[in-house]
Amino acid sequence: MSIQEFFQSQFNTAPEAVAQAPGRLEFIGNHVDYNKGLVMGVAIDKHISVAVSLRDDDEIHMASAGLNATGTVKLNEVCLQKGPQAFMNYPLGVFEMLRKAGMKAERGFNLADDSTVPTGAGVSSSAAIELATAYALCKIYNFPMSKIDIVRTGQKAENIFVGMPCGILDQGVSGFGEKDAIVRIDCKTEEFSTRPIPAGTVFWVFNSMVKHALVAGDYAKRHASCMNAAAEIGKYNAKIQCLADATPSAVEACRSKLSEEDYKRAMHVVAENARVVEMEHALAVGDLNAVGDLLKASHASSRDLFENSCPEIDFLVAELSAQPNVYGARLSGGGFGGISIALTNGDFTEAQAEKVADAFEAKFGKRPKYFKTTIGTGAGLVG
Numbered sequence: 001m002s003i004q005e006f007f008q009s010q011f012n013t014a015p016e017a018v019a020q021a022p023g024r025l026e027f028i029g030n031h032v033d034y035n036k037g038l039v040m041g042v043a044i045d046k047h048i049s050v051a052v053s054l055r056d057d058d059e060i061h062m063a064s065a066g067l068n069a070t071g072t073v074k075l076n077e078v079c080l081q082k083g084p085q086a087f088m089n090y091p092l093g094v095f096e097m098l099r100k101a102g103m104k105a106e107r108g109f110n111l112a113d114d115s116t117v118p119t120g121a122g123v124s125s126s127a128a129i130e131l132a133t134a135y136a137l138c139k140i141y142n143f144p145m146s147k148i149d150i151v152r153t154g155q156k157a158e159n160i161f162v163g164m165p166c167g168i169l170d171q172g173v174s175g176f177g178e179k180d181a182i183v184r185i186d187c188k189t190e191e192f193s194t195r196p197i198p199a200g201t202v203f204w205v206f207n208s209m210v211k212h213a214l215v216a217g218d219y220a221k222r223h224a225s226c227m228n229a230a231a232e233i234g235k236y237n238a239k240i241q242c243l244a245d246a247t248p249s250a251v252e253a254c255r256s257k258l259s260e261e262d263y264k265r266a267m268h269v270v271a272e273n274a275r276v277v278e279m280e281h282a283l284a285v286g287d288l289n290a291v292g293d294l295l296k297a298s299h300a301s302s303r304d305l306f307e308n309s310c311p312e313i314d315f316l317v318a319e320l321s322a323q324p325n326v327y328g329a330r331l332s333g334g335g336f337g338g339i340s341i342a343l344t345n346g347d348f349t350e351a352q353a354e355k356v357a358d359a360f361e362a363k364f365g366k367r368p369k370y371f372k373t374t375i376g377t378g379a380g381l382v383g
Contacts, residue, residue, distance in 0.1 A: 001065070003049040004383070007112040010063040010070070015051035015112070019135035021379030022047045023123035024173040025203060025341055026332045027182055028294060029276045030268075030302045033167025035226050036188040037244030037273035040195075041169055042203070043177025044123060045376040046116040050091070050132035051383075054140050055108040060095070062088050065114040075108055080161065090126055091133040093161030097153045098134065103143040111136070118207065118369070123332075123339065126162075127170035130154030131379040139381060148190065150379070151175040165223045166334075177378035182283070184276075188244060197375060198286050201327070202344050204353060206320070206360075207369040208312035210337030218336045222265060222308060229266035232257050243269040268305035272298060288343075292328030295343060296321060299330035308335030312364055316340040319356045323348070 007015045022043040029039030055061070058075045064087050071085035078096055081088050091111055099105060111133070117125040134150045137143070145153070154171035158164045172192060173183045181194035230243045233254045240246050243266055251258075251266045258266065275294050282290035299317050303309040313331045317340050320329040325348040332341040342348075353370050361367045 003051045003112065003114045006063070006065045006114055007051040007110070010112050011053065011061065011110045013053055013110070015383070016053040017136040017139035017381065018049065018051045018383035019132040019139075019379065019381045020047045020049045021128040021131035021135070021174045022177055022376045023117035023125060023128050024170055024177065025123060025205065025373075026169060028272070028279050028298050028330075029169065030272055030298060030331070030335070031222060031226070031306060031308070032244065032269055032272050032276070033169040033185070033187045034165060034223060035167075035230070035244050035269045035273075036242035037269065038276040039169045039185050039187060040182050040276060040279060041173035041185075042182055042197070042375045043173055043378055044373045046118070046123070046373065047376065048113055048115040048117050048125060048128040048132050049382075050111060050113045050129065050136045052109050052111045052136040052140055055110060057108055059108040060092070061108070061110045062091060063112045065112065075105065089162055090129045090157060093157030094130050094133045094153060095137060096161055097156045098137060098141075098143060101153065103138070103141050105141055109137070109140060123205070124170040124174065126158060127154055127174045128379075130157050131171060131174050135379060135381050147175055148192070165220060175379050177376060179377050180375050184280070188242070195280065195283050198283065198288055200346050201288070202346055202348065203373050204320070204342045204344055204348065205371055205373060206316045206340050206342070206356065208310065208316060208337055208339065209366050209368055210310055210312050218308070219334050222306065225262050225265040226269060229258055229262040232262070233266070244273050246270050264305045264307070268301045271301055288327050292326070292343065295328030295330045302331055302335060306335070310337055312360070313337070313340050315360060315363060316356065316368065319359055323352050323356065325352070
């Protein structure tokens with residue numbers, strides 16, 4: 001059933017706007033975005049579709065095909081939802097941020113969504129629904145916004161309304177994604193650009209089946225630790241206003257002033273930021289072995305210094321890295337579960353993927369889901 005058909009079945013009317021936005025893979029730059037550094041990501045060929053129409057009353061009605069859920073709230077009672085209506089929070093957050101930006105909404109709306117993006121797996125279904133919702137609502141409420149403004153609206157919805165202190169990576173990649181290109185983001189200046197992916201490369205995504213609920217606390221603890229480290233280092237060097245401004249020597253110079261935890265988090269971020277620069281050079285010259293080595297080094301740093309991996313992810317990365325036709329593998333996204341990604345050549349086979357899945361199941365007693373993906377296009381209106 002198409003999103004238009006699902007919308008019609010729920011609201012007995014046709015949608016007035018349809019938008020879609022892709023999930024994303026973090027390529028490199030783990031937890032660097034909110035530290036104002038450099039990150040790279042790719043939009044995948046799986047997306048969330050959102051259809052909307054205006055209502056004649058002051059209510060918001062939502063229906064999710066994937067979650068088999070419905071909910072209702074009044075315009076003047078928009079707030080964070082609990083329980084069965086919690087699925088509404090990302091679209092409601094976007095709506096609230098658009099109103100704060102000046103969008104006039106005297107009538108409510110109907111919204112339906114459907115998805116091919118795996119939820120809770122680290123490919124940012126949240127950013128996808130945020131951006132698709134923003135594009136669709138802007139159309140029906142006649143509220144023009146630039147692409148960067150829509151990206152920032154999605155981030156604000158997550159930061160302010162939902163309470164997840166993410167940086168701009170997820171929304172930025174979903175918004176600025178281009179076919180067969182890696183999105184590079186300077187998170188300090190919020191400059192977006194793309195780099196071509198070497199021909200013949202393929203992404204394989206393995207779900208560890210460890211569900212990560214990032215709002216629950218681990219992500220926020222890492223965020224707070226990074227902010228603590230940046231503030232402490234900044235006391236001794238006024239030029240360092242965020243961790244992306246620091247060097248390893250600057251962190252080392254303040255080691256005695258930092259807790260062991262804050263020191264390790266800071267060293268990861270500083271080194272990971274430098275790896276993104278190295279990755280640019282490796283991609284520019286098409287050195288896929290160097291690209292793979294940087295992916296592996298990124299994972300080791302996330303595992304040992306940032307400590308946002310888990311045994312299941314570490315096992316997948318090790319198994320994938322040992323396979324022929326794999327350049328490199330790493331965790332991708334917030335961590336604490338979720339996914340690992342592998343960059344391979346075109347000769348990596350389904351049989352190899354099954355071999356990795358078999359080994360994982362033998363060790364952990366559960367079978368990982370996996371999929372092969374191409375790089376898709378960014379968010380926008382489709383109807």
